[in-house]
Amino acid sequence: MVGKGNPWVISGFLLVVFLLAWHLFTLRPSFDPRGMTEEQLQLMEFNGDIVRTEDGSYVWNPEKEKVKGVPGPLAVLNKALTELGEAFVKKGTNDHGIGYLVLYTVSRFAGGFLAASVAAIVLGVVLGLNRVLFQAINPYIQILKPISPLAWMPLLLYTVKDPKWTAVLVVFMASLWPTLATTAFGVNSLKKEYLHVAAILQLSWFKRLFKVILPGAAPTIVNGLRISFGSALVAVVPAEMLLGELGVGYLSWIEWNNLDIAGVIFAILVVGVVGVILDSGFNKLAGSVTYQE
Numbered sequence: 001m002v003g004k005g006n007p008w009v010i011s012g013f014l015l016v017v018f019l020l021a022w023h024l025f026t027l028r029p030s031f032d033p034r035g036m037t038e039e040q041l042q043l044m045e046f047n048g049d050i051v052r053t054e055d056g057s058y059v060w061n062p063e064k065e066k067v068k069g070v071p072g073p074l075a076v077l078n079k080a081l082t083e084l085g086e087a088f089v090k091k092g093t094n095d096h097g098i099g100y101l102v103l104y105t106v107s108r109f110a111g112g113f114l115a116a117s118v119a120a121i122v123l124g125v126v127l128g129l130n131r132v133l134f135q136a137i138n139p140y141i142q143i144l145k146p147i148s149p150l151a152w153m154p155l156l157l158y159t160v161k162d163p164k165w166t167a168v169l170v171v172f173m174a175s176l177w178p179t180l181a182t183t184a185f186g187v188n189s190l191k192k193e194y195l196h197v198a199a200i201l202q203l204s205w206f207k208r209l210f211k212v213i214l215p216g217a218a219p220t221i222v223n224g225l226r227i228s229f230g231s232a233l234v235a236v237v238p239a240e241m242l243l244g245e246l247g248v249g250y251l252s253w254i255e256w257n258n259l260d261i262a263g264v265i266f267a268i269l270v271v272g273v274v275g276v277i278l279d280s281g282f283n284k285l286a287g288s289v290t291y292q293e
Helices: 007-026 038-047 073-085 098-129 131-144 149-160 163-188 192-200 205-243 248-257 261-289
Strands: 050-052 058-060 090-092
Touching: 007 073, 038 050, 038 058, 073 261, 098 131, 098 163, 098 205, 098 248, 098 261, 131 163, 149 163, 149 205, 163 205, 192 205, 205 248, 205 261, 248 261
Parallel strands: none
Antiparallel strands: 050 058
16 A cells, blocks of 8 residues: 555665665676686786686686776675775875765865855845845846856865865855845845834844844745755865865775775765765754744
8 A cells, every 4th residue: 555664664675676786787707717728817817807816726806806897785895894994094195094084074064164154144134134235236146156166166276275275165155155045035025024023122233133034034044054055065075076185075086096996986975974964964953943933
């Protein structure tokens, strides 16, 4: 019957089916030397296609196998166990464990997103309270809003001359416009009765701001923050890849340069997990501050 069943069981079943299909489609038969001469085997060994084991038999070269097709789930699992086992180990300037890389990305994301949120809410409130100013600036917002945050990166890098700050500013640009536009709209659409009551009570400007305007516009502001959050999350990973800055985006790119496809898949999964954790935490925070009329 439609609507019946445990969704977690269905999710688990789909995961098992996916992993099984992935394993079967990427499964490669073991090396079979039957029918080959000793010269042919030596030539394959010389080319690096096969390696000799301690017992004298031959197997496919695991180093070449890494770049032959898509690796199976077991290869990705082995890669994940290796990386997670050294999560907080620094082997060199550009060889940090996955735990450090996640922290770098989260700190970069948090700095840009928080700065953009504060700037967007302040400017949005100002524009929302002044219709003439809003109409004057709105055309520029409409022009700047659709520009990809990555398009700003060359100019930002040229200006600040620091890849770390450039990545933070890319997140800032990705977070700014949705929150600014929705905050201005929310404040401008505020019920006039609220402002009349505040005027009758002769509240000061700051009391009107924090007791009437911001709580009244909170639902639209939070919606804007949610849109900005997703945009910033999408922007931070490619920014790290292009800038070569340590982070989960850098991990994906460096694994590709090493031709380690299992490492690339592991990096993609890390990006997904980090995104889910950040999004879950933000949704709980947004739910706790959302105004319910």
